Amino acid sequence: MSYLELHDIKKSYYLGSEEFPVLTGINLSFEQGEFVSILGESGGGKTTLMNIIGGLDSNYTGDVVLNGKSLRHDTSKQLDSYRRQTIGFIFQNFNLISHLTVFQNVMVSLEMTKLSRKKQEDRARELLEQVGLTDHMKKFPNQLSGGQKQRVAIARALASDPEIIIADEPTGALDSKNTQEILGLLDQIASNGKLVITVTHSQTVADSGTRIVRLADGKISEDTKVKDAYAASNANELPTHTLRFGATLKMALENMRYNLKRNLLIVFGAAIGIFSVIVMLGLGNGVQGYINHEIYSQVNPNAVQVAKNVGDSTTSLKKMTMSTKDKNRLKDIKNVKSVNDGYFVQGGTQLRRGKKTASVSFMQTHNATMLKKSISKGQAPKNNEILLTKEIAQKLNKKNPNSLIGKKLTFYQNTLNKQKRPVVLSKTLTISGIAKANTGSTSITYDTMKSIFKSKKINIDPNFVTIEIAGGVNNVKPVENQIKTYKGAKNKATYQITGVGGFVNTLNTYITLAVNVLATIAGISLLVSAIMIIVVLYISVSERTKEIGILRALGASKGSIRYLFFSEAFFIGLFSSILAILLAMVLAGVANHIANGAINYMIMQITPGNILFGFLVSVIISLLAALAPAGKAARLDTIESLSYE
Numbered sequence: 254m255s256y257l258e259l260h261d262i263k264k265s266y267y268l269g270s271e272e273f274p275v276l277t278g279i280n281l282s283f284e285q286g287e288f289v290s291i292l293g294e295s296g297g298g299k300t301t302l303m304n305i306i307g308g309l310d311s312n313y314t315g316d317v318v319l320n321g322k323s324l325r326h327d328t329s330k331q332l333d334s335y336r337r338q339t340i341g342f343i344f345q346n347f348n349l350i351s352h353l354t355v356f357q358n359v360m361v362s363l364e365m366t367k368l369s370r371k372k373q374e375d376r377a378r379e380l381l382e383q384v385g386l387t388d389h390m391k392k393f394p395n396q397l398s399g400g401q402k403q404r405v406a407i408a409r410a411l412a413s414d415p416e417i418i419i420a421d422e423p424t425g426a427l428d429s430k431n432t433q434e435i436l437g438l439l440d441q442i443a444s445n446g447k448l449v450i451t452v453t454h455s456q457t458v459a460d461s462g463t464r465i466v467r468l469a470d471g472k473i474s475e476d477t478k479v480k481d482a483y484a485a486s487n488a489n490e491l492p493t494h495t496l497r498f499g500a501t502l503k504m505a506l507e508n509m510r511y512n513l514k515r516n517l518l519i520v521f522g523a524a525i526g527i528f529s530v531i532v533m534l535g536l537g538n539g540v541q542g543y544i545n546h547e548i549y550s551q552v553n554p555n556a557v558q559v560a561k562n563v564g565d566s567t568t569s570l571k572k573m574t575m576s577t578k579d580k581n582r583l584k585d586i587k588n589v590k591s592v593n594d595g596y597f598v599q600g601g602t603q604l605r606r607g608k609k610t611a612s613v614s615f616m617q618t619h620n621a622t623m624l625k626k627s628i629s630k631g632q633a634p635k636n637n638e639i640l641l642t643k644e645i646a647q648k649l650n651k652k653n654p655n656s657l658i659g660k661k662l663t664f665y666q667n668t669l670n671k672q673k674r675p676v677v678l679s680k681t682l683t684i685s686g687i688a689k690a691n692t693g694s695t696s697i698t699y700d701t702m703k704s705i706f707k708s709k710k711i712n713i714d715p716n717f718v719t720i721e722i723a724g725g726v727n728n729v730k731p732v733e734n735q736i737k738t739y740k741g742a743k744n745k746a747t748y749q750i751t752g753v754g755g756f757v758n759t760l761n762t763y764i765t766l767a768v769n770v771l772a773t774i775a776g777i778s779l780l781v782s783a784i785m786i787i788v789v790l791y792i793s794v795s796e797r798t799k800e801i802g803i804l805r806a807l808g809a810s811k812g813s814i815r816y817l818f819f820s821e822a823f824f825i826g827l828f829s830s831i832l833a834i835l836l837a838m839v840l841a842g843v844a845n846h847i848a849n850g851a852i853n854y855m856i857m858q859i860t861p862g863n864i865l866f867g868f869l870v871s872v873i874i875s876l877l878a879a880l881a882p883a884g885k886a887a888r889l890d891t892i893e894s895l896s897y898e
């Protein structure tokens with residue numbers, strides 16, 4: 254049994270249904286230590302045969318048997334491993350990866366061995382030294398002469414210490430001096446006990462080997478021994494694996510650096526979409542926060558005032574009275590914490606202090622909708638006290654309204670007594686505090702109001718109530734909705750509600766909706782980004798078709814090729830999200846600086862959640878965009894890719 258045997262290899266190409274037989278029954282055996290030259294006319298099928306031996310082509314009949322084991326039944330993964338471990342390819346046109354340095358080109362192959370990183374690098378240096386390229390390791394292929402390029406290819410082919418070197422016209426593109434040097438290297442490889450099979454047109458090349466095989470009409474026409482073969486090697490091939498994820502990440506980065514300008518533009522383009530989404534979300538948080546802050550700083554959103562038959566000029570006081578039945582009904586509503594009596598008077602109120610008087614157009618009893626925060630100086634009124642609005646306080650003391658706190662005034666109220674005669678009620682009250690401009694109203698306690706009327710024997714009943722609602726602003730709307738379900742005559746709502754809670758809740762819903770709509774519109778630019786990434790990756794696949802062929806020939810699996818493009822997409826997503834986040838942060842910084850000066854509030858609030866969302870969306874979109882191009886790259890035919898110009 255020979256080391257490598259070819260049994261009745263037949264191969265035809267088909268153009269449509271027409272068959273073009275190229276190999277019509279090849280039987281050959283090879284031993285380690287041989288340096289075999291295959292000669293034959295152009296188009297005779299030499300490259301076809303090499304591709305079959307090298308595990309690049311499995312679409313043939315017959316059998317290739319290595320060490321007694323047939324390649325016929327190997328899966329595509331086993332063939333990948335066979336090319337990685339057992340075969341070293343040297344091509345006429347070198348097939349180096351142009352964006353990698355000489356050293357990196359050799360390392361690509363070594364990264365598929367199980368050697369440690371340090372040993373891989375040591376071996377790359379050794380191999381390059383062996384082929385005389387120590388001084389050129391940092392150069393790129395286009396900075397090398399033809400002979401030098403072929404030596405890089407030889408060093409790369411030797412990376413995993415394979416037992417078979419397949420050289421397809423290795424000196425075809427070289428002058429005679431370089432040809433001699435390359436032949437010397439190939440001979441040296443054979444002398445180390447490896448099997449070297451080379452395709453050539455040149456008799457000189459053929460004569461320097463140990464054996465010449467001629468192909469004619471798809472068959473072996475001559476098989477001549479030139480000299481004795483070298484002794485077989487005892488060395489073992491290095492164990493290998495396909496390109497690891499880390500290596501594909503690194504290669505993707507190298508490629509992005511190679512096409513830096515284009516990739517920067519893509520990253521920038523993709524970042525715009527993510528940036529807009531993050532900014533919209535941040536602005537949404539800020540605007541919502543600001544509006545709520547403004548409202549909550551003045552009124553309590555968890556309290557509502559409920560009145561009956563207000564605004565109807567024909568309404569008698571009696572009709573407006575909130576009866577015990579009304580109050581109990583309200584008390585029974587879910588989440589209602591308390592129902593408190595209130596009384597308002599519209600007009601007929603005057604306040605006098607010394608010579609100054611102030612008319613109050615609307616007066617109501619102090620209640621839970623009024624926040625402590627809305628009192629700028631002093632405090633809420635207790636019995637026999639009054640809280641003034643800033644406007645009223647200024648009427649009583651223009652220069653120093655705050656000095657009124659603790660002082661007394663006389664409260665007058667015009668009304669009708671039981672006999673419907675006009676009477677003036679009066680009472681001395683102490684000023685308890687001053688409310689902020691335009692918020693709340695001049696107010697006294699319900700008991701004080703009651704006692705003022707009582708002085709003229711008038712009994713008052715509450716003409717509104719204040720409901721406090723438990724469990725936050727979200728519970729306000731349902732309570733309000735429940736109150737609205739109580740209908741009177743002509744299906745008119747029995748109660749009127751005033752309070753900001755429900756409104757704030759609705760407002761928040763609208764703001765959230767608006768932000769989401771805006772973020773979605775911004776998100777449309779993400780679609781544009783995705784399409785842009787798809788296009789760029791397709792271009793990248795077609796630009797790198799040859800590289801894909803080379804990697805596959807070196808034994809990288811389809812999966813690794815797919816990873817290569819996913820890695821590239823991942824980096825586009827990663828970099829664009831980083832850029833977008835940075836830009837959004839800068840914009841937020843500037844906007845907040847300005848807003849802080851103007852409205853004393855951070856108007857753009859980008860949360861860690863928004864940042865994470867932006868990052869994930871960016872990476873996921875990029876990876877999704879890579880699906881089709883990466884799939885296409887993985888499916889490329891290795892032989893066609895290698896001959897891609």
Ligand SMILES: Nc1ncnc2c1ncn2[C@@H]1O[C@H](COP(=O)(O)OP(=O)(O)OP(=O)(O)O)[C@@H](O)[C@H]1O
Nearest residue numbers: 266267273275293294295296297298299300301302
């Ligand atoms: N993919 C293909 N589809 C159809 N025909 C092909 C294909 N590849 C090769 N052939 C044909 O098969 C024949 C053998 O090609 P091959 O490249 O093996 O010859 P060769 O002996 O290596 O030629 P040369 O010495 O010129 O490189 C040629 O006639 C070629 O046109």
